[in-house]
Amino acid sequence: MNSAIIVAAGKGTRMGQGVDKLFLEVAGKPVVAHTWQRFNDSSCIDEIVIVVRDGLQPAFAEMAKLYMFNKPHRFVPGGAERQDSVWNGLSGLNPASEIVAIQDGARPCTSTELIEATIAAALETGAAVAAQPVTDTIKESADGKLISRTMDRSRLWSVQTPQTFRVDVIRRALTEVRQRGMLVTDDTAACELIGQPVQLVTGTKPNPKVTVRADLPLVESVLAGVNRPSL
Amino acid sequence: MNSAIIVAAGKGTRMGQGVDKLFLEVAGKPVVAHTWQRFNDSSCIDEIVIVVRDGLQPAFAEMAKLYMFNKPHRFVPGGAERQDSVWNGLSGLNPASEIVAIQDGARPCTSTELIEATIAAALETGAAVAAQPVTDTIKESADGKLISRTMDRSRLWSVQTPQTFRVDVIRRALTEVRQRGMLVTDDTAACELIGQPVQLVTGTKPNPKVTVRADLPLVESVLAGVNRPSL
Numbered sequence: 001m002n003s004a005i006i007v008a009a010g011k012g013t014r015m016g017q018g019v020d021k022l023f024l025e026v027a028g029k030p031v032v033a034h035t036w037q038r039f040n041d042s043s044c045i046d047e048i049v050i051v052v053r054d055g056l057q058p059a060f061a062e063m064a065k066l067y068m069f070n071k072p073h074r075f076v077p078g079g080a081e082r083q084d085s086v087w088n089g090l091s092g093l094n095p096a097s098e099i100v101a102i103q104d105g106a107r108p109c110t111s112t113e114l115i116e117a118t119i120a121a122a123l124e125t126g127a128a129v130a131a132q133p134v135t136d137t138i139k140e141s142a143d144g145k146l147i148s149r150t151m152d153r154s155r156l157w158s159v160q161t162p163q164t165f166r167v168d169v170i171r172r173a174l175t176e177v178r179q180r181g182m183l184v185t186d187d188t189a190a191c192e193l194i195g196q197p198v199q200l201v202t203g204t205k206p207n208p209k210v211t212v213r214a215d216l217p218l219v220e221s222v223l224a225g226v227n228r229p230s231l
Numbered sequence: 232m233n234s235a236i237i238v239a240a241g242k243g244t245r246m247g248q249g250v251d252k253l254f255l256e257v258a259g260k261p262v263v264a265h266t267w268q269r270f271n272d273s274s275c276i277d278e279i280v281i282v283v284r285d286g287l288q289p290a291f292a293e294m295a296k297l298y299m300f301n302k303p304h305r306f307v308p309g310g311a312e313r314q315d316s317v318w319n320g321l322s323g324l325n326p327a328s329e330i331v332a333i334q335d336g337a338r339p340c341t342s343t344e345l346i347e348a349t350i351a352a353a354l355e356t357g358a359a360v361a362a363q364p365v366t367d368t369i370k371e372s373a374d375g376k377l378i379s380r381t382m383d384r385s386r387l388w389s390v391q392t393p394q395t396f397r398v399d400v401i402r403r404a405l406t407e408v409r410q411r412g413m414l415v416t417d418d419t420a421a422c423e424l425i426g427q428p429v430q431l432v433t434g435t436k437p438n439p440k441v442t443v444r445a446d447l448p449l450v451e452s453v454l455a456g457v458n459r460p461s462l
Contacts, residue, residue: 125377129378133375136389137389138387138390139419139431141386144364145430146356146429146430146431147431150417151382155372155379156369156372157371157378158368160367185368185381197377197378200377206445214437217451218445220448221445
């Protein structure tokens with residue numbers, strides 16, 4: 001069976017004023033409800049584990065009722081860092097789960113097609129991640145003041161979620177991270193640590209993360225079905 | 232004196248359907264009119280050279296009338312590549328010009344504060360560029376299929392415009408590029424080639440480029456004065 005973990009335990013500190021970005025309304029419902037909807041709707045996903053902050057479990061249970069999210073789901077508590085939240089999510093999976101798609105709660109535009117493409121790639125390679133070629137000009141700076149060099153943009157990819165894995169692979173990778181006491185920015189970095197190849201899966205639509213309030217208009221237009229010609 | 236070059240000669244092929252992204256309406260006027268407005272309004276800028284596509288000069292002259300852009304300006308024709316357009320722009324500068332701010336016509340949210348900060352930095356270092364720390368997780372891939380490694384994001388900067396230079400510096404840098412028959416993605420890359428240090432100047436607001444129609448809602452919200460808390 002295939003599972004999803006939706007990481008919805010962030011502190012959202014970049015929004016300021018204690019506003020939780022996951023609960024901002026966009027296109028008629030909270031950001032995280034859109035995210036949940038996609039996994040609820042995907043016929044490839046059998047169960048959903050949602051990692052939530054202490055005290056917010058009732059709000060999420062209410063959301064499931066309101067939007068009629070009828071796919072099996074359960075809640076687990078968040079950890080100190082994102083990787084700890086993912087670890088908690090893994091402990092909440094059905095023991096029969098073979099594939100897990102790990103998703104940022106704050107990425108409401110992820111499509112069911114993209115979810116399913118990462119599952120297919122993870123079945124093939126063991127690990128896969130939604131990614132977009134970098135279109136900005138990227139410079140490296142050693143001191144944050146002067147440019148050190150121009151990066152070769154054709155080799156750079158911006159990675160998003162879902163990050164999708166064979167369950168045994170991601171468990172092994174995160175165990176290694178925890179034993180070494182490391183901090184990783186994303187789950188595929190844990191795979192790199194154990195030499196597990198990770199496949200890039202390119203989506204055809206923007207898949208932005210809501211980090212600040214100014215991100216909402218783009219999210220709204222993507223949700224409204226504005227198509228972005230492939231780059 | 233200080234000059235600006237607005238590069239407005241792109242083909243806009245990523246928008247599809249022959250739509251020129253520079254002429255898309257946002258917040259009541261064409262994208263490029265917002266860009267022009269900022270340089271028209273900046274008290275640090277003495278003249279504006281606008282690089283336009285063949286045949287579009289009358290449309291730009293009309294725009295100047297309509298929006299009462301009263302700062303001295305002139306038009307020069309675009310070249311085959313962006314760097315050729317910039318080269319043409321340099322040939323159109325007043326001989327007394329000491330500093331030039333080079334701007335993408337498709338970046339309508341650039342603030343006068345940012346323009347002036349890059350001028351101050353260029354006076355100090357010889358070259359400066361508007362930049363933002365990269366917030367996405369960036370991976371390198373040798374083949375575009377599998378991840379090769381995770382980049383150290385704390386060293387990566389996404390560069391925008393204005394890219395601002397001492398006029399003698401950018402002339403020398405682009406002459407070198409042309410003599411070597413190279414193609415550079417931006418003007419600061421030309422400076423790297425001649426060993427000219429380039430200073431990073433961080434703006435406080437988003438400064439997006441209009442590349443596809445889906446970029447317009449964000450641009451609209453920035454123009455409407457939505458503030459993005461500093462990251």
